[in-house]
Amino acid sequence: MRICLLTEGSYPYVVGGVSSWCQMLIQGLPQHEFFIYSIGAEAKDRGAFKYKFPPNLKGVQEEFLDEILNQYSGGMRENILTAEEREAIYELVIGGRPLDIRKLASIFRDRRRFASSLDIFMSSDFFDVIQRVYMEKYSYLPFTDFFWTMRSMLLPLLYLLQQDLPQADVYHSVATGYCGVIGAMAAEIYHKPFIITEHGIYSREREVEIIKSDWAKGDFKAVWIQYFYNLAKLSYATADRVYTLFEHNAEIEQDLGCDPQKIGIVPNGVHMERFADIGELQKHDGPLTVGAVVRVVPIKDIVTLLRAFFLFKEEFPDARLVVMGGYDEDKEYFELCKQTVSMLGLTNVEFTGSVNVAEYLPQMDFMMLSSISEGQPLAVLEGFAAHRPFVTTNVGCCWELIYGDSNDDLGEAGAVVAPMDFEAMAQEMIRLGKDFELRRKMGNIGYERTKRGYTYEHFIDRYREIYQAYVQEA
Template structure:
């Protein structure tokens, strides 16, 4: 094995959830010459490849350790902090209170002067010495320290307006975010034995990497295909919180992101959109390198090389059904388009999401489509059909992604919010012309191989689709260019090659300390392999002769 890598993941099946799941498994399997130790903040159940020898999991979503019975409000009202008292003595409680106060001050202050990092690492030191923070982050001491920080001079106005319910709710969020501090991963035979920590996401996922750097000097690489701070702002659950609680949560995610970006040896965002978010949070441009995610292109090869596939009057949309995809605007655009070209059809292929809000939004879109487009029949005795069909990926109408894209003349993306547009890359692999809205990393992905229109503009979307439907030669030309671009930038091979070089580059600046021996790069200095002595010999003053 060349390099021993501690891969920090969000957890889930197979190795990670979210956008990191697109590439994490391929990274481990594709770089078989390296050894991966997997550290997941959640369960993993995938059979491991031979080069993945260690799997450790930590629960960051279940009930907290040391939580006393009863609600948090009841505990605060009656002063029941027996869990933390049993865990810590007076000296440890004082250390915890001082560290937590520094952390809370950094979160509540308008401008943090380093208090957040000071408190974070002080809590980490305490947790490592005492075997975790059982109950302390949920104790009344923590709530009182948070309340004091919110009302201190210099605190931001929204934090000062927080009440007891806000303090209790934020303490719960904070306890979950800081659970990695209490894990048993920070030992010489665990993260202390790896040559490099590679976090597959920011935020809580990267926190063990920060501690490994502090305790062992291990370099940290952070890859973000979906910026955690951005995901926090876009979360529907956050919008339901009070304004003070939203401000405190935003401060937590922002401070943690800034500390992660400041300590990482290298940041590898998946696109320029994520890169701009990182720079906005204080990341150094010199330590940012864009590495596009790698998608499997082979499965789309047959469709992409078939120039005759595709219905010339069919638009296809593929993705998770959610409000951010703005299917309502797509249906409005299709109504405008159908008025000018009556034979056009729209296939909406939904990727299973599992979110309750997705089902409600899908039902709403189906009802809206039924109102806009009543079933039509060409003759009086024929069965009517709707020009808009809603299909589920894996069903009889769209068994695979390849089948869905193969039927399209044009693939459409109508989102108002988007990160890395995976569906566009898949359409490009299939040599399909695309019409998409200018959001997220769309322009970066498409380049000049598709049409881009402003979001929330159904008329512009309809005009662009009509232009491609009426010009087959242009459509095929754009599709061929799109496939060539995707094969150059977004394949698994280019992704693996990038990380293969990055691993060795980072290791060259932080030589191996744990496994000196043959086959380990940079384990010995170069002069160790050259015959002769490369050290200066001391000369005794006045003799001109070297010391014996």
């Protein structure tokens, strides 16, 4: 069976997180062929793959959003859409009711009428739709700014909808954003099943980014946020099944409009054997070493970790912090992190870049995760597999990983604090730093919790069952 895995801003260009999940999924199911449909930001990344592809990965289709700039239009056009097509675009923009993907397919797959998505934007029909949305919902904003915001917002999606779509037996998206809508479109065109595995909650992650951003100004932040929630609703509505990593995410998806009958839970899993040579924590001479396996990007909030480490060093002046993860993805944020290190006068802080974490984890006394959004972080599970306790923020399913669910009486594998609360984070770091037996006990609890419920074998067996249900239809 041929499975098209749709990714966005992750595999195969970024190491860790969702990308690691994709690689493990493909490797674990060699009986199936996989094809990657990847959406990236900039064409300069074309071919810059960070993974060695398994033999059953048969190809990658790369689409980059900055290639929109290469489009051209023949100029202003009048009355090129039917009334039903205008209504479909209106529903896409307004987001009030479930949208039938077939209506979008009828517009954007018609190459006879539209050679470029700009043909639609350069039409009186599009102007009329945007004016209608403006009058109904956004009349408090300057119309010219609103029009160009909507154009910037919609152009990437409409551009992607017009590109060639690969044929497959199953379409499997790793998010509900652009790649979710493209997966829905491909499944509609080829009459195949469409499933989603949502790691974090895509629309909420975009909301956090937009609120903190400089490129979206004032009241226009709300316009952008609503748009990404609209994409999520469209993806949920068209998917045959929606999988997530833990119960709380399933509840959020339901609150956002996903039919609860569609939702299933499949936890992440780790290769326990990869860390088999790393035993439980041992006492040692010398300074404490604190680790974080994390990409250096804003959503991971390394700055808060650095501020917490500053307070930690007041108790442990010789302590080390080792940040293990790539720092090329957002160079401006990496510079901010280095400036923060300098401003706080921190010593013994190392940014390693991408490394084999199994080689570094034996050096760590405990681990940190400071993110402001997560799903079910593989970094925590890998740390647990190496008997290392964690201090995490209360994001994704970190609470469940640290403290266990209602069926788990193992105890605490670390501590959880509120996102961005560097003082509370530092207090928990100090508590663990002062008590070796506590660290050892927590590390062993994390190991046992992972062994019971979060192994690679369980993860692969579940997706083998999911795909098997579609084999007869292929």
